[in-house]
Amino acid sequence: MNIKELIARNLQNKGIKYFTRPSFYFLLKILTAFWRPQKGRWPQKISLSFYLDLLHRAYRKKQPVVWTNVYTPPELIWALGGIPFMPEIFAAVAASLGLAPFFLKKAGEAWYSTDLCSFHRGALGMMHSRLVPPPDLVLATSQLCDGAVKFLEAASAFYQCPFYLLHIPYPVTSPAKAQTWLAEELTALARDLKPLLLVMPQTINKVANHSNQAREHLLAVNQLRQQIPSPYRGSEALSDVTMHLLALGTTYGTAFYRHLEDNLSERVKNKRPVLPQQKYRLLWLHFRPYYPNFLFDFLEKHHGAAVAFEEVNAVTWEKLSVDDFWFSLAAKILANPLWGPAERRVVQAVSLARLYQVHGVIHFAQGGCRQSNGSVFLLRETLRRHKIPFLNLEGDCIDERNFMAGQTMTRLESFLELLEG
Amino acid sequence: MITAGIDVGSNTTKVVILRDGEWLGDALVLTGADNRGSAEKALAQATKAAGIKRTDIAHCVATGYGRINIPFADRKITEISCHGRGAYAVFPGTRTVIDIGGQDSKVIRIDAPGRVVDFIMNDKCAAGTGRFLEVMARALEITLPEMAAIASKSKNPVTISNTCTVFAESEVISYLAQGLPKEDIIRGLHEAIVDRIESMALRLGVEQEVTMTGGVALNKAIVATLRKRLKQTLLLPPQPQLIGAYGAALIAANQA
Numbered sequence: 012m013n014i015k016e017l018i019a020r021n022l023q024n025k026g027i028k029y030f031t032r033p034s035f036y037f038l039l040k041i042l043t044a045f046w047r048p049q050k051g052r053w054p055q056k057i058s059l060s061f062y063l064d065l066l067h068r069a070y071r072k073k074q075p076v077v078w079t080n081v082y083t084p085p086e087l088i089w090a091l092g093g094i095p096f097m098p099e100i101f102a103a104v105a106a107s108l109g110l111a112p113f114f115l116k117k118a119g120e121a122w123y124s125t126d127l128c129s130f131h132r133g134a135l136g137m138m139h140s141r142l143v144p145p146p147d148l149v150l151a152t153s154q155l156c157d158g159a160v161k162f163l164e165a166a167s168a169f170y171q172c173p174f175y176l177l178h179i180p181y182p183v184t185s186p187a188k189a190q191t192w193l194a195e196e197l198t199a200l201a202r203d204l205k206p207l208l209l210v211m212p213q214t215i216n217k218v219a220n221h222s223n224q225a226r227e228h229l230l231a232v233n234q235l236r237q238q239i240p241s242p243y244r245g246s247e248a249l250s251d252v253t254m255h256l257l258a259l260g261t262t263y264g265t266a267f268y269r270h271l272e273d274n275l276s277e278r279v280k281n282k283r284p285v286l287p288q289q290k291y292r293l294l295w296l297h298f299r300p301y302y303p304n305f306l307f308d309f310l311e312k313h314h315g316a317a318v319a320f321e322e323v324n325a326v327t328w329e330k331l332s333v334d335d336f337w338f339s340l341a342a343k344i345l346a347n348p349l350w351g352p353a354e355r356r357v358v359q360a361v362s363l364a365r366l367y368q369v370h371g372v373i374h375f376a377q378g379g380c381r382q383s384n385g386s387v388f389l390l391r392e393t394l395r396r397h398k399i400p401f402l403n404l405e406g407d408c409i410d411e412r413n414f415m416a417g418q419t420m421t422r423l424e425s426f427l428e429l430l431e432g
Numbered sequence: 433m434i435t436a437g438i439d440v441g442s443n444t445t446k447v448v449i450l451r452d453g454e455w456l457g458d459a460l461v462l463t464g465a466d467n468r469g470s471a472e473k474a475l476a477q478a479t480k481a482a483g484i485k486r487t488d489i490a491h492c493v494a495t496g497y498g499r500i501n502i503p504f505a506d507r508k509i510t511e512i513s514c515h516g517r518g519a520y521a522v523f524p525g526t527r528t529v530i531d532i533g534g535q536d537s538k539v540i541r542i543d544a545p546g547r548v549v550d551f552i553m554n555d556k557c558a559a560g561t562g563r564f565l566e567v568m569a570r571a572l573e574i575t576l577p578e579m580a581a582i583a584s585k586s587k588n589p590v591t592i593s594n595t596c597t598v599f600a601e602s603e604v605i606s607y608l609a610q611g612l613p614k615e616d617i618i619r620g621l622h623e624a625i626v627d628r629i630e631s632m633a634l635r636l637g638v639e640q641e642v643t644m645t646g647g648v649a650l651n652k653a654i655v656a657t658l659r660k661r662l663k664q665t666l667l668l669p670p671q672p673q674l675i676g677a678y679g680a681a682l683i684a685a686n687q688a
């Protein structure tokens with residue numbers, strides 16, 4: 012029996028207690044500390060240690076656990092002295108372990124429609140299975156999707172803990188005003204949460220410094236990825252993205268990106284690309300399917316098509332300021348091109364396509380994701396004007412029942428044939 | 433040089449054999465559960481029709497959903513490229529191809545030299561495909577060729593509001609129970625399919641000339657309705673259901 016089957020069987024048998032004990036994660040943390048990874052695998056060790064440490068601390072309850080949605084800058088919660096927990100990320104982790112069907116079924120039993128994004132359904136299923144660290148408070152940010160706010164509100168009701176909503180203004184007419192307004196909101200939030208959390212200037216300094224260091228390494232990583240052929244697999248990059256969604260502002264985040272930069276530099280220097288026979292370069296929009304599937308093997312091994320870059324890995328924000336932390340954090344939030352008018356995302360897609368010299372762009376159209384799918388028309392039209400081929404690939408990141416193998420393969424292959432001309 | 437194209441679709445498997453681009457022979461068999469077996473059978477029939485031995489085939493390209501299961505094919509190419517290529521070879525003025533097959537439908541845009549430049553395929557369900565018509569023919573206890581003939585008599589087509597094939601079947605049964613004329617129900621079904629195709633075509637943009645391929649192009653009522661909706665002349669190859677296999681055989685000739 013492999014580890015996935017073991018976990019799945021325990022889930023079925025309701026023998027889940029030890030998954031929710033801090034000692035379980037502590038033990039795994041110790042075991043991981045003894046792991047001497049092969050050269051090039053250090054980032055994996057660091058990200059595993061980060062997740063085990065996060066779960067250990069979240070279950071140990073020495074610090075408050077703050078549930079929040081993806082794209083809330085993790086620095087916000089680290090700086091407030093809490094432990095950020097993004098259930099959507101853990102839905103992806105569950106999917107990668109082959110456990111999503113169990114949680115999706117649980118969400119269905121709790122009346123959640125299959126129309127709801129599967130990131131949230133997966134997370135809701137985990138919540139109803141009581142297999143995630145319970146929150147002490149829930150902090151939703153109104154970007155990117157409304158589903159996230161409703162889902163987090165449901166979580167706050169389920170666990171009977173306070174719910175906070177941070178409004179993020181649409182940075183349209185007056186970006187400067189939006190930033191000032193948001194900075195004031197953040198300052199007020201920090202003040203309100205002070206009795207619940209542990210806001211200390213020293214923590215803010217540390218968080219800002221770690222975030223800035225990681226950002227420098229990530230910038231270097233992204234620059235190295237401009238090399239042809241690619242030194243980094245897109246499939247890995249789309250998994251590793253969780254480190255900048257959750258670990259920025261921690262020592263883990265900094266170490267992860269430092270090691271990743273070293274690996275990629277070594278690959279570039281010694282001419283060891285991940286795909287020596289690279290025929291096509293692609294830009295990937297949105298996330299990827301996280302359950303085991305053939306998609307990236309099919310692209311890379313069968314067709315020599317490398318995902319050279321992903322929009323979700325772009326560094327779009329400036330350094331955080333130690334002196335004016337909340338103001339700079341507001342700027343980081345507002346700099347996300349996935350928030351606000353679709354035009355911002357479209358402009359970024361075109362410039363990334365040029366920068367990474369891709370042959371085509373694939374948008375993975377996550378079922379139920381209004382915010383991403385809503386910009387497909389503009390993406391397609393603009394890319395077409397720039398003569399950049401575009402494929403809207405429908406599928407699902409978490410719910411494999413919505414993944415049609417044959418149809419996905421035909422669409423991908425047809426797109427690659429089109430690139431071949 | 434002799435080349436073969438094999439199109440393993442969800443309903444039927446087609447083979448076309450060419451000598452230096454000239455049509456030598458073809459075959460069409462039901463696919464059934466055994467893709468490989470039906471490809472072998474179709475190939476055997478086609479070689480017989482062409483009057484050649486299997487070993488005479490210099491290069492073979494497989495296409496269609498079952499393409500990955502054809503071990504004797506030298507290359508596998510998608511049906512998008514093969515239908516584009518086949519339609520262009522028959523009508524070189526083709527810039528848009530509408531292919532309605534058993535399990536999926538697609539609209540393909542090709543440029544002046546005949547390269548595929550864009551495409552769109554139906555979403556995950558069977559609405560807008562040949563399978564939809566088959567299921568409905570069964571519910572109405574008539575054959576597919578009868579369907580088109582009956583549909584053309586309708587003056588007052590019903591609206592089929594369900595896109596799901598299973599629910600649309602219940603809708604048909606409820607219309608029958610209400611005593612509505614069969615021709616109006618059948619015409620309504622044709623309109624429903626055309627709705628799907630029309631919306632895909634308009635999304636991609638229709639450029640003259642438009643060629644229709646795939647087995648459903650044999651249905652005169654669908655062709656007439658689509659022609660009216662798109663306000664376009666639709667070019668019909670002599671055997672539209674073989675165009676994918678024909679395109680595959682042409683690509684095989686280029687790649688040998």
Ligand code: SF4
Nearest residue numbers: 128130155156377380
């Ligand atoms: S995929 Fe879309 S709907 Fe789902 S969590 Fe992300 S932004 Fe929200």
